[in-house]
Amino acid sequence: MHAPGDVRVEERENPAIIEPTDAIVRLSATCICGSDLWPWRGADRVNHSPMGHEYVGVVEEVGSAVTDVRPGQFVIGSFFASDNTCEICRAGYQSRCVHAVMMGTIGTQAELVRVPHADGTLVATPDLPPPDLIPSLLAASDVLGTGWFAAVAAEAGPGRTVAVVGDGAVGLLGVLAARQLGAERIIAMSRHTDRQALALEFGATDIVEERGDAGVARIKELTDGLGAHSVIEAVGTQESMMQALRSTRPGGHVGYVGVSHGVELPGGELFFSTVHLHGGPAPVRRFLPELIQLIWDRKINPGRVFDLTLPLEQAAEGYRAMDERRATKVLLTL
């Protein structure tokens, strides 16, 4: 991305092993994230930056210290490379690994990618996947793992009513995660008919079209005036955070994963809300083995969030389609 709104696909030098713990992966597919739209729209600084942080592909080469990952394996990694051995990783917060590397700084909208901490970051599939599984495996790299973390952070589960604020890929996959985690009732907040349809397919039981205070009032109506037990926030704006906070019952849980932009939480309202608040950049690595297995066994189909597929060369058109909401999520083929 040369500047906001200016994405170009250019030839760059092939990445090479730098650290002995690195691997080089030849990508099978990559994609554009909702968070890639922040710099596209000028909300984050960008200046000739490599883009992308989601990836699946085949290991081409590994450094001398890599022992678990082998060339020829099909692998998925998270958008944070992590050693998976430090105390923070072992507690399940690999996105905050003491040696974390943001894959977005490396850029995975590319043919070849260097992945640091290969053993700690990459998870191999049981075998080379059939092509129709690749979109779902790619989704596990971020949007599925992030939606899953949000649902876990919101303590979605049996007997609980879950509300989901945000109908992008992460919100929709938060619906899928809440369903898998056994939630009793799942309320998707969406005003787009195509996204409502996918939410219902993923397991939503109710759709609320209202947003802001009206949306909060609808959630209260649906929950005996109390609010939802669990609320997933998957946008990152002041409005969406307040909508999530106010939709949650006292003692309930907000799981928030929308990358925060310009949010200021009013301390007094937060205090008297008595909710649990947890979120941030999802430790996707924690969930990858389980998610890959669910996909491999065809129990979930998160790849359904991709509604536009383009060759990598047409990445700029992909950004435009997502920015203009012509697409929920764009898969880029190689």
Add this chain to the structure above:
Amino acid sequence: MHAPGDVRVEERENPAIIEPTDAIVRLSATCICGSDLWPWRGADRVNHSPMGHEYVGVVEEVGSAVTDVRPGQFVIGSFFASDNTCEICRAGYQSRCVHAVMMGTIGTQAELVRVPHADGTLVATPDLPPPDLIPSLLAASDVLGTGWFAAVAAEAGPGRTVAVVGDGAVGLLGVLAARQLGAERIIAMSRHTDRQALALEFGATDIVEERGDAGVARIKELTDGLGAHSVIEAVGTQESMMQALRSTRPGGHVGYVGVSHGVELPGGELFFSTVHLHGGPAPVRRFLPELIQLIWDRKINPGRVFDLTLPLEQAAEGYRAMDERRATKVLLTL
């Protein structure tokens, strides 16, 4: 309190049963809360308001619908009256009961108090207590229950390092609670030697005198650069909340109970901190049976936080002593 800084003890009409679920309690002791200093200092509105929300005493009369509480019993209640039967109460959030009544609006710095929802609010001791247990039982009404909730919200427990921001009665009793909950290491942040001594008596293993960024740096030094697993916030200011947030490791837990005044939490920093945040007005009722038993069995001595005892008539001097930090917490006798 007629106005900020102006507390007077005056004759008022005796309270009477209004609702059939009410009880009238003749107080054995009451006290002044750190949060009573907010209006005293002009930070909260006050205008001829009855004051106080902590109380222990003997039931004098009960309404026709009261079945569990009997005249003659010695009882303790929380600063929120609660029915203890609604869905929110049953989930353990009695401070947010759908029928909650703030005892502070009734005012318990008095000889007689009307307690709404008597069956749901009041917990009786096994017998009339010996006089030396009364301060500890009174502490259970708020500061002990609040410190305990903060420690539970911060998930203090075995193997965990707990940092406590705030050395008032609630912070000190957060130390006691963390010790009872089995925390491995408890770092009290205090620069007052008398409060440091009490923190050590309550189970603190380390004292940090620095505050703000320097305090955060010390906590990091003491925790391999990672931050504490659990942080108790017991002040309620912007500085204390940021100190708590920044002292917590990724994936760790902040339990915050300082009544929030002017706090604005920066969303971006909160997001990338990846902490759990939980707190608010403590559901003390959840913990009262357990806390009363611990006091009754003389396993804890939370009444130690009272370092000045005055007759009720001298309440104004009690406020001044706490405001000027000549006392941590003032007990008022009747």
